[in-house]
Amino acid sequence: MTVHFKQDKPDKANRLDDMKQGVLGKALPRVEGLAKVTGTAPYAAEYPIADCAEGVLVTSTITRGEVRSIDKDAAFAMPGVIAVIDDPLLTTRAAQGTADEAPQQEPATVCYWGQPIALVVAETFEQARHAAKHLKIEYREQEGAPLDPQAVEPEEQEDETVRQGDLAHAMAEAAHAVDVTYTTKGHASAAMEPHAAIAEWDGKTLTVHASLQMLNYNISELADSLDMDEENIRLISRFVGGGFGSKLGVSEETVAASIAAKQLERPVRVVMSRQQVFQCIMRRSETTQRLRLCVDSDGKLTGFGHQALVSNLPGETFAEPVLQSSHFLYGGENRELLLEVARIHQMTAGSVRAPGEAVGMPALEGAMDVLAEKAGIDPVELRLKNIPEKDPEEGLPFSSHKLAECLKQGAEAFGWDHGPRQPRHTQEGEWWVGTGMASAARVHNIAEAKARVTLKADGSALVETDMTDIGTGTYTVVAQLAGEMLGLPPEKVLVDLGDTRHPRGPGSGGSWGASSIGSAVYVACLALREELADRIGIEESELELSDGKASAGESLTDLLDGKDLAREGHYEPGDIEDDFTASGFGAFFAQVRVNRFTGETRVDRMLGAFGFGRVLNHKTARSQCLGGITWSIGVALTEALEFDPTDGHLVNCDLAEYHVPVHRDVPDLDVIMVEERDPAASPIQAKGIGELGMCGGAAAIANAIYNACGARIFDYPMTPDRVLAAMPD
Amino acid sequence: MKPFQYARARTLVDAAQITAKEDAIPIAGGTNLLDLMKLQVETPDELADINRIGFGEIEDSDDGGLSIGALATNTATAVHSRVRSDYPVLARAILAGATQQLRNKATTGGNLCQRTRCYYFTNIDQPCNKREPGSGCGAIDGIAKLHAVLGTSSQCIATYPGDMAVALSALDAQVKIATPQGGERTVPVQDFHCLPGDTPWRENVLEAGEIITAVTLPPPVSGTQIYRKVRERSSYAFALVSVAAIIELKDGKFSRADLAFGGLAHKPWHDPRITEALVGQVPSSELFDRAADILLEDARGFGENDFKIPLARRTLHAVLEQATEDAA
Secondary structure, eight states: EEEEEEEESSOOOOOGGOSSOOOBOOOOOOTTTHHHTTHHHOOOGGGHHHOOOOEEEEEEESSSSSEEEEEEEHHHHHTTTEEHHHHHHHHOOOTTOOOOSSSOTTTTTETTOEEEEEEEEEEEEHHHHHHHOOEEEEEEEOOOOOOGGGOOOEEGGGGOOOOEEEEHHHHHHHHEEEEEEEEEEEOOOOOSSOEEEEEOOOSSEEEEOOOOHHHHHHHHHHHHHHHHOGGGEEEEEESSSOOOOTTOOOOOOHHHHHHHHHHHOEEEEOOOHHHHEEEEEESOOHHHHHHHEEEOOTEEEEEEEEEEEEOOOTOOOOOTTTTTTTTTSSSSSSEEEEEEEEEEEOOBBBOSSSHHHHHHHHHHHHHHHHHHHTTTTTHHHHHHHHSSSSSSSOOOSOOOOHHHHHHHHHHHHHTOOOOOOOSSOOOTTTTEEEEEEEEEEOOOOOOOEEEEEEEOOSSSEEOOOSOOSSSSSSSHHHHHHHHHHHHHOOGGEEEEBBBSSSSOOOOOOOHHHHHHHHHHHHHHHHHHHHHHHHHTTSGGOOOEETEEEESSOOOOOHHHHSSSEEEEEEEEEHHHHHBBBBBBEEEEEEEEEEEETTOOEEEEEEEEEEEEESSSSSHHHHHHHHHHHHHHHHHTTTTOBBBBBBTTBSSSSSSTOOOOOOOOGGEEEEEEEEOOOTTTTOOOOOOOOOTGGGGHHHHHHHHHHHHHOOOOOOBOOOOHHHHHHHHHO | OOOOEEOOOOSSSHHHHTSSSSEEEESOOOOTTHHHHHHHSSSSEHHHHHHHOOOOOOOEOTTEEEETTTTOOOOOOOHHHHHHHHHHHHHHHHHHSOOHHHHHOOBBHHHHTTOOOOOSOOOOSSSTTTTTTTTTTTTTTTTOEEEEEEESOOSSOOOOEEEEEEEHHHHTEEEEEEEETTTTTEEEEHHOOOOTTTTTTTTBBTTTOEEEEEEOSSSSOOOOEEEEEOOSOOOOOOOOOEEEEEEEEEEEEEEEEEEEEESSSSSSSSSSSHHHHHHTSSHHHHHHHHHHHHHHHTTTOTTTTTTTHHHHHHHHHHHHHHHHHHHH
């Protein structure tokens, strides 16, 4: 039986707070943690499947043009080679998140250097890799593919454009104004587990173990790619070794393994090399961002301008949504926001952790620091002065808003000095030491979701959904949520995820996983509670369940009377999305040291205070915040995709040369969770947290670099060469 | 990965016989070689596993120096008590490189032979005169942030990426090499690596079948030993610039200034004129600048790596200031 709940108005009942089990929110360790750290949790490529052939993708060595011919005979002469597949159904890019349809196919048409063009299948992985590298391919190359976003006429993303009042006039009349341009480099998701799939075909049904974030969308993307019916496909992703956006859409290896398994009537495994993951999945676009901000003599924003240029391949719908939080974070009645995308022939740009705010917020919050200095206002104070009452463009109320609390609590806990700020106030040996801060904001996303919850006759519960756990703690928070609602300790709740045979949810992405699937589980559990209350002869609101017993003494097993009881919860966000602006908010504080000789920057300590609704598990939520802050350090100091100026290929395509922060770069991090109940965000009053922790943190570091050594830098990442170039003598 | 034969050498003679063949390579820790084989940059027909031929000891030399076996791991060397007390610049340089896991496998000889990190060298679908003579250099007009500013040629601007050899160069260590004829020769570390010139594929003076057996350090000298590595993240990153220094002051003047530089060239950079300019002089910012002028006299950037020239100057300043302060 399915129970459908469409949320059209805020839910102020907060039923979860009436529950008695007392497990929701607790800092429980991840239920699958032991299996993962002992190597017994199988990742996509690790399923022991008999007679599995091994496929390796072949990628293009031209930027743009056509594959004229592939010398397959030479490959077949090599030991172990079973097939060379250049089927027109092979996909050449990963699907964008929630695309729900096949990405670009027809591999003979080359649009970027490193694009998959064929698959070599052999008995062993080594044979396949060797043959893939030695395949003789003839191309017809098309010269002059545009590679520089600055050199082409960009397309305006019209739905992002805002023109309110007269910004130019406001800038001219303002007491203080800044007009600065920031740049950010491309980023990679760099998940630990490479993209991988094993496909099995039994003549009718295709079963695929893959590493994916959003099975509900991925199954239709795969079906569309293969020209198959969804009903004949089963996708399984029980454990995913990180995604960060790179596994939102079905990617090339999953489609290639499926095509090969069907053609060869034999299981086929395709695992991308680390270099392929970097070169043919997704990049975050580089950005160029102009910020125009102006305030009156009281420090109130009168003008707010943010325009950004990003890039992508021709034909891609995704444009890094740089302005996402700029639309509502601060006031300013004269507004100009503009997003443009340049079409260039570099690998696909798509979602990488916190698309939009991950790079938009570091630019905006850097410019706010410049403004604070110019206006002679403490940076925390400047932000507090400019928190709008309601969405400054849409006029909508906020669902909840914890920015001020986060700024105040964060400043207090960090020991923020509200006094006058002068660069180079502290020197310790060779190091200049300084502090900086920034606001955090990340839009709240939520989506339709279904989950089945079964009370088993033995008094345990089973939750089934195709939702994924990409390392975030889904298994654990779902068990806590169901346990809380049904009066069971979490170990009595078995959570079965990552299988398209289960009811479908939206998957993991955009930080929407926990609130979306949690809401579906909540709806199912509420229906189960109603049935149990009915069996006792009381109202659901009177039902108290804990440790497998109802308050009047009835045990759950007696109430079930030897039979399982199941409900499928179907949650759907309703009109409420049009009535509120919903976002997570927060504040970052950082102390850094900058070497006066070498320009090396090291982060001494960092604090983030975040408000994101109900906290479902204080440990997994805190871990998400820590991960986010760590990403901030990478954005601020080291992470940069480098593309060759001649052919556009990605040059630094492994973890030795693409520098994510490592242990020594991540100091003591402090997290404050400013817990709240957001009645409009979801029926469980929770918002997303995964990405919020990196949305603006890089600016706290950039602003601290300026405060430390006087180098005001407008280009991320702030590597030693850039720090030295900007450092005053 | 290209299929290859694997043979375990039991003795130095075994190893020499195998590696004297064309397209045969010795393998020790394999931390660099295996990565490059997976990328098909290295495509040997045969690997000679030399891990069991001996030469793993670290021993006192008769002259009071230290002999580090070619197969001693980087970890064993870095934690060795005499290395730590008498040659701390070497311990520091090793610990500044790679990761603990890699250092546990990497060996003295292998580390000396590690290959460049140039992005174009490691991508077989890009031109590289070092990997494929005559194919061109992708880096000169490409992404060259890591690349050399000293001793470059029109053929190649790659750097030698290691840290250990920079310290060994400053210490004036010697490389002992067994020849396939059963003999032995000794080459100063300072002369072991080559500049690219017209033969960028030739990275060091080893001939076919020759195997490094040890690195010997001269008797220890007094003075401050510093290894300074500049990088954007603080672990597992190759040097933008590094400086190894053994410096002593007597009566307010430099009495010793042995310096070598990493990240600047196709080899650890050593210029005796810098020592000459410093020794006998009173430390001053002007003097440090003169030393930097000598170092960077012929430096040439390729756009993205232009910053290495001022960075090298500033890092040299930092090291000389630190040494002066330590002495005071």
